[in-house]
Amino acid sequence: MTARRPAHIMPREKGTTPLDLVIAVMAFLAALALGASLVANRTADSWRAGLAGRISVQVLPPDKGPPEPALSRETAAALAILQNTDGIVHAAPLSQGEILKLVEPWLGQSALVADLPLPRMIDATIMPGVRVDIPALARKLKAAAPDSVLDDHSHWIARLRGLADTVIWSAYAILALIAVATAAIVAFATRASLEAHHEIVALLHQMGAHARFIASAFDRHYLLATLGAAAAGAGLAAALFLIAGSLEYAGVQPVSFLPPLTLHALEIPWLAAVPLGAGAIAWVTARLSVLAALREIY
Amino acid sequence: MVRFENVGMRYGPGPEVLRDVTFVLEAGSFTFLTGPSGAGKTTLLKLMLLAEPPSRGLITLFGHDLATARRGAFPALRRRIGVVFQDFRLLDHLSAFENVALPLRLAGRREEDYRQDVEELLTWVGLGDRMAAPPPTLSGGEQQRVAIARAVVARPDLLLADEPTGNVDSEIGQRLIRLFSELNRLGTTVLIATHDRSLIEKSRAKEMRLVDGRLVELRAQRP
Ligand SMILES: Nc1ncnc2c1ncn2[C@@H]1O[C@H](COP(=O)(O)OP(=O)(O)OP(=O)(O)O)[C@@H](O)[C@H]1O
Ligand SMILES: [Mg+2]
Numbered sequence: 001m002t003a004r005r006p007a008h009i010m011p012r013e014k015g016t017t018p019l020d021l022v023i024a025v026m027a028f029l030a031a032l033a034l035g036a037s038l039v040a041n042r043t044a045d046s047w048r049a050g051l052a053g054r055i056s057v058q059v060l061p062p063d064k065g066p067p068e069p070a071l072s073r074e075t076a077a078a079l080a081i082l083q084n085t086d087g088i089v090h091a092a093p094l095s096q097g098e099i100l101k102l103v104e105p106w107l108g109q110s111a112l113v114a115d116l117p118l119p120r121m122i123d124a125t126i127m128p129g130v131r132v133d134i135p136a137l138a139r140k141l142k143a144a145a146p147d148s149v150l151d152d153h154s155h156w157i158a159r160l161r162g163l164a165d166t167v168i169w170s171a172y173a174i175l176a177l178i179a180v181a182t183a184a185i186v187a188f189a190t191r192a193s194l195e196a197h198h199e200i201v202a203l204l205h206q207m208g209a210h211a212r213f214i215a216s217a218f219d220r221h222y223l224l225a226t227l228g229a230a231a232a233g234a235g236l237a238a239a240l241f242l243i244a245g246s247l248e249y250a251g252v253q254p255v256s257f258l259p260p261l262t263l264h265a266l267e268i269p270w271l272a273a274v275p276l277g278a279g280a281i282a283w284v285t286a287r288l289s290v291l292a293a294l295r296e297i298y
Numbered sequence: 299m300v301r302f303e304n305v306g307m308r309y310g311p312g313p314e315v316l317r318d319v320t321f322v323l324e325a326g327s328f329t330f331l332t333g334p335s336g337a338g339k340t341t342l343l344k345l346m347l348l349a350e351p352p353s354r355g356l357i358t359l360f361g362h363d364l365a366t367a368r369r370g371a372f373p374a375l376r377r378r379i380g381v382v383f384q385d386f387r388l389l390d391h392l393s394a395f396e397n398v399a400l401p402l403r404l405a406g407r408r409e410e411d412y413r414q415d416v417e418e419l420l421t422w423v424g425l426g427d428r429m430a431a432p433p434p435t436l437s438g439g440e441q442q443r444v445a446i447a448r449a450v451v452a453r454p455d456l457l458l459a460d461e462p463t464g465n466v467d468s469e470i471g472q473r474l475i476r477l478f479s480e481l482n483r484l485g486t487t488v489l490i491a492t493h494d495r496s497l498i499e500k501s502r503a504k505e506m507r508l509v510d511g512r513l514v515e516l517r518a519q520r521p
Binding site: 199 | 381400
């Protein structure tokens with residue numbers, strides 16, 4: 001005859017409301033921003049891991065005299081120093097072919113290049129976890145091989161880290177803006193809903209319902225509605241990341257020099273923070289709005 | 299139970315709707331509040347049920363001076379009052395049963411505990427077969443009976459009824475008054491605002507009369 005569970009004290013809105021749509025879109029954008037920050041962080045880490053621990057020594061052709069003997073002598077001297085430095089596990093000169101390949105993008109493949117005096121390159125690897133005194137090593141190299149240049153890539157690592165930090169902090173700023181906007185629209189919706197259900201609220205208040213009781217009728221509604229809508233938005237973003245990942249796996253990469261915008265399977269669960277955060281924001285905002293409104297009634 | 303001393307009331311900047319109203323409702327009393335339309339009966343009830351603060355004067359409710367009582371104590375005071383509003387104020391999205399059960403839910407009781415009480419009460423007011431109906435599908439008189447059932451279901455210490463028999467025939471009217479008398483016998487203080495002279499003549503209850511915002515005539519409880 002009557003419902004077994006007591007009915008909701010506030011009438012439910014049926015179907016998808018405009019608020020749900022807005023929340024879903026917000027959550028979608030928030031999940032994209034969060035995903036971008038994860039990708040930037042991981043990419044910066046992997047670049048750093050790839051570059052850190054690698055040093056290279058370039059031996060340039062001398063200004064005067066025949067280049068070949070000098071180049072060979074200095075390269076051998078530099079190689080000997082590197083191989084006798086504690087913490088360096090591997091040092092080997094690049095072959096002529098490898099060097100030609102490196103300069104090819106700038107100089108082309110012409111026969112002319114073969115006649116040019118090319119610098120020599122030595123690639124060396126530092127044992128992980130070991131700190132090598134780079135300036136001291138550079139001084140030693142300079143003394144033995146005056147035309148050598150030591151590059152530990154720290155300049156590039158710093159630039160990349162800076163780039164990644166910019167992306168990450170931009171993503172956080174976007175997340176903060178979305179959080180503020182979400183709180184604002186939920187506050188707005190709560191106000192409108194209070195207005196629409198004014199008679200119910202006034203009656204419950206009149207019958208001696210505590211403000212907390214009335215507020216919970218609203219905050220629970222907005223918590224659940226927001227959780228659902230934000231989960232849909234974040235889920236769509238997660239699906240996009242997964243699709244981008246599988247496209248990359250299949251060999252499609254639209255912009256080759258950028259890191260792929262794909263999340264690893266283990267990073268996808270982080271996107272669940274978006275609906276959880278949105279739900280918390282909605283819950284707190286709705287509750288505070290209702291309590292503030294009720295405080296104005298006698 | 300309720301004490302008014304020199305209470306005055308105006309809505310916003312408007313004229314005084316109640317002037318120098320002074321009276322006492324003794325615990326366990328049964329009182330009619332009469333007076334022409336616009337005299338201020340509903341306003342007087344609103345002050346008593348903590349819907350509006352008075353513009354001046356002193357109101358004491360259940361021993362609490364309202365001017366100095368903590369606002370946090372109001373919900374508990376309000377739950378001790380059962381109210382039949384002149385315009386019923388039922389919740390349209392709930393069934394008659396759920397409307398009546400509302401004060402019990404607010405008191406924190408569970409449906410298993412109160413289901414039978416609510417059903418018996420609705421049957422008593424003649425709505426045994428309309429329990430699942432939402433108020434908009436009920437007639438005016440049926441809605442009024444739902445409102446009355448809601449007001450009495452939690453056995454309040456104070457019952458305030460504003461024209462509770464305005465929409466029902468005299469037979470049901472008498473039956474509802476008997477419900478109030480029964481409640482009164484069990485200890486509830488009852489105040490009924492009404493135009494219905496026949497109701498008052500048949501009763502020996504005390505009468506307070508409001509004219510133009512002043513309490514002009516007090517008829518003591520007849521033996
Ligand atoms: N919310 C309000 N704002 C302004 N004036 C009001 C308000 N409510 C009532 N009044 C005025 O206060 C006066 C008393 O109204 P009230 O409703 O208390 O009369 P009443 O005795 O209950 O009348 P009735 O028998 O018709 O129900 C009236 O002049 C009315 O216009
Ligand atoms: Mg009235």
